[in-house]
Amino acid sequence: MTLFQGTASTPSETAEAFGHMVSLFGAVGDYALGNPAGYGPRIGSLAAAIAQIGGCEPQECDTIHVAGTLHGIGALGNGGLRKSDALPPRAAMMERWNIPATGALICEHISGLPKDTADLVRWHAEAWDGTGYPDQLRWHGIPRAAQFLHIAEMFAEHDEPEDALVRIQESSGRIFSPGEVRTFVMWFHTFGGEIEPREFPFAALTPDATSITKVLTLLSEAIDAHNGTRGRADRIAQRSAATAALLKLNAHESGLLNACARLFGIGEMSSAELEWHRFDPLAGLGRELRATHANESAQIVGALPPFEELMPILRARGEWFDGTGLPDRLRSEKIPMPARILSVCIAHDALDEAHRTHIRDDRTTPLERMESAAGTQFDPVVVRAYTDALKAKA
Amino acid sequence: MIELHERTRRISPTRLHEVLKRYDAKSLVDPFMGIPTHLNYLKRQGLAVHGGDVVEWFVRVGEGVVVNDFTILKDNEVAEIVEMLPGRIYATDMFKAWEGVFFSEEQCIYLGVWHDNVRNLRSDGQTGLAILGLWYVLCYWLQKAHYPDDMQDIPPSELAWNYIRQTEKWVAPNLLRNTCRQADVLTTINHQAADALFLAPPARNTFRTADARIWMWEAWWQGNPYFNIEHYYRDSLFGARSADENGYARAVASVLSSAQQYPVIVMQTTEQKMHEFEGLLRNARKNVEILAPHPYEVYLVGTS
Structure with missing residues (x-):
């Protein structure tokens, strides 16, 4: 499987795997914004369809589609949305104006996206009259394609297509250029306001050998920034890889484990605080919360078919080895091995962090505490391998 | 019906901010600020900003969104x-x-x-x-x-x-002193110290090609529908020397030579006009970096 190992045999396979990873990034961005699943591809498809009617070249339509998919990625780690800083409403609003620019910066770091994707992400919230954000560009300073994206976003915000049509027409000359609104109206009357899902334009992507891994790393960094846990995903990915090597997991399972280590934090994004800030990582009391977070990340990731394989692992990372965990009360071998490793790595990282910051009891070391939970919460074989891996590294 | 310009000057403050961050600039002077919404953005990002322009209503707007904190x-x-x-x-x-x-x-x-x-x-x-x-x-x-x-x-x-x-x-406040003045470019540059100087010089013969919306609003502010902003530019350094290419280049060079106290100079231009400014900036600064994210947005950054 190319997606989780970061390699592929043909350029088209690489482009496809890269495209899936980019879509996942977009989906997580939408989740941070509170948008429903599939929101980004929906506005990408719509904007591309309007652009096609507006006479844009197919390549430009593809760029618009990709930019639509990624429009919300700047929300990850945004000061107005992340849990660590509760800003007053006005300051939070101003912070949120930075979402497009942050998204553009991330796009600029992803090599292989169509040219101009970053610009469209940056300017998709600009208003024709100059009252938009973040740059307050006006009139023809805003690329047409960015205007199509903005129109698509407003359309998608409405439940009733007719309401959206009226609202968009009312905004002609203010939020949107009159010419682009006219194009939208043509689209509306041609397709009856029905958004036809458009296949993701994999062919428009030009990834290199490292692009897939790079996107996954950027995504995990963004999730960590959002949760206020900088570097956590990296640490857990490294430790789980070392443990997996000692337990002789095959390349495919190791790839899945690495992806899960980088993505499990998605579940915590919508919570007001981190799991271990509320409950000790080894406390039975935290089971429900951990299961909720595990389930949440499994749902977000699993909603995209290419990532279905990650779902059982992400979901089971809150299970206990003795069968008293949640959400499914799985027991011993029924819990996938990567999930058993992941739960050990996450718990130890949290204990370590608490130990370092003196939030929790200092009398026993985190490793000693982990060992005490072997056989109940954790698989003893995994705990031993984990301990060995840590000692080997030390 | 009045003709409205299709393409107006595009200043992307987010991009400018990214450029300034590379050089660790915490304050900025823009002597050709125009409508200072970009300075407002930079102010909100925590930079001390100082703008200047010859057109009064730009400066008045600056008092509203740049100088004004509350x-x-x-x-x-x-x-x-x-x-x-x-x-x-x-x-x-x-x-x-x-x-x-x-x-x-x-x-x-x-x-x-x-x-x-x-x-x-x-x-x-x-x-x-x-x-x-x-x-x-x-x-x-x-x-x-x-x-x-x-x-x-x-x-x-x-x-x-x-x-x-x-x-x-x-x-929004940024707990720093931000200013706007109605003044010619050299006055603004000489009266203010900052980490960076941002220059988006007016094109040659700007007063002839000025967007109608700009002069019309100055006329409105002055309460005189016949008001003409031509003299603002004529009386300025650029207006006086913009008749020919050499004169224009001399005006840009004199701005650059007056800006020695600024550690960083950022000039925004287009790909088409980049060559006009690059040589002038190289004469004034030892190191020049070119950042060209878009053909309409090229940044020439000069440092000592």
């Missing part, structure tokens, strides 16, 4: 701007010369009323916000003349109300 226009204050106030005598024919040419009779009356009301506002901050909000109205009207069937007919006072209320969202 003052906004409350509902009752906006109401006092957008409608005729009972008991006050208005020069409703002040902009009669524009009637039937650019605007309708009703619009011209409102322009007169707004002019008087804005002139009576209590603070510079409020005045700046009102000027900016009403400028959006002017632009809306001029656009509507081009797209009569596509844009809504909105009563003038309602449109003005909406736009003025919107300006409030840009008011």
